[in-house]
Amino acid sequence: MEELFINRTKCTKEEYDRFQESYKKEYALSERISVLYYFVFFIFCIVMSFINKEIKLGIILIVAFGLYLFYKFIFMPKRIKKQEESNQLVNEYVTTYIFYNKVFTSKNDKQEVSTPYFKIYKVIETKTNYYIYVSREYAFIISKAGFENNKEEEFKEFIKKKVKLKYKQEN
Numbered sequence: 001m002e003e004l005f006i007n008r009t010k011c012t013k014e015e016y017d018r019f020q021e022s023y024k025k026e027y028a029l030s031e032r033i034s035v036l037y038y039f040v041f042f043i044f045c046i047v048m049s050f051i052n053k054e055i056k057l058g059i060i061l062i063v064a065f066g067l068y069l070f071y072k073f074i075f076m077p078k079r080i081k082k083q084e085e086s087n088q089l090v091n092e093y094v095t096t097y098i099f100y101n102k103v104f105t106s107k108n109d110k111q112e113v114s115t116p117y118f119k120i121y122k123v124i125e126t127k128t129n130y131y132i133y134v135s136r137e138y139a140f141i142i143s144k145a146g147f148e149n150n151k152e153e154e155f156k157e158f159i160k161k162k163v164k165l166k167y168k169q170e171n
Contacts, residue, residue: 001100001101001102001103002100002101003098003099003100004099004100004158005097005098005099005147005148005151005154005155005158006096006097006098006099006147006148007096007097007098007099007142007143007146007147007148007155008094008095008096008097008146008148009094009095009097009129009141009142009143009146010092010093010094010143010146011092011093011094011095011108011141012092015129015141015143016141018126018128018129019129019131019139019141022124022126022129022131022170023131023139025170026124026168026170027136035072038068042061042064042065042068043065045061046058046061046062046065049061093108093109093110094108095107095108095140095141096108097142097146099155099158099159102116102117103115103116103117104117104132106140115134115140117162117163119134120132120133120134120162120163120166121134121135121136121166122163122166122167122168123159123163123166123167123168124139124168124170125156125167125168125169125170126170127170128143128144128145129141129142129143129144130142130144130155130156130159132159
């Protein structure tokens with residue numbers, strides 16, 4: 001396979017913090033809407049079950065609602081904080097990305113991953129980086145400064161063609 005673009009990105013705590021800020025900007029509104037939707041849905045279902053004298057169903061829904069709140073407001077924040085404090089994010093490491101026609105690879109000291117372009121969930125361009133999401137929660141951080149032979153502008157056009165409507169430029 002012919003290597004079209006090569007990028008070496010140094011992952012640091014600062015880079016990860018920039019990614020977190022971008023992620024929060026991208027998903028803050030949808031998170032709030034999601035929580036509001038589930039809150040209204042559970043309350044409606046709980047009230048309707050008690051109105052219809054379905055006490056067992058009402059209790060099950062209360063427990064499910066409690067589990068949802070626990071997951072959303074206790075478990076997930078603890079998990080995120082633990083990930084932020086992990087050695088993986090504190091230690092600096094370099095990831096090499098190689099972009100081919102149909103896939104791109106990501107390689108560092110710990111792992112090597114090959115990802116076809118059709119599996120890309122979204123690409124967000126910021127002033128300093130590209131974030132290539134393969135799911136809502138997982139993204140590759142690719143530094144604009146890390147491209148060999150200053151091919152960042154060519155890469156931008158290439159990735160836009162590969163993902164079409166999934167490309168977004170952050171203000």
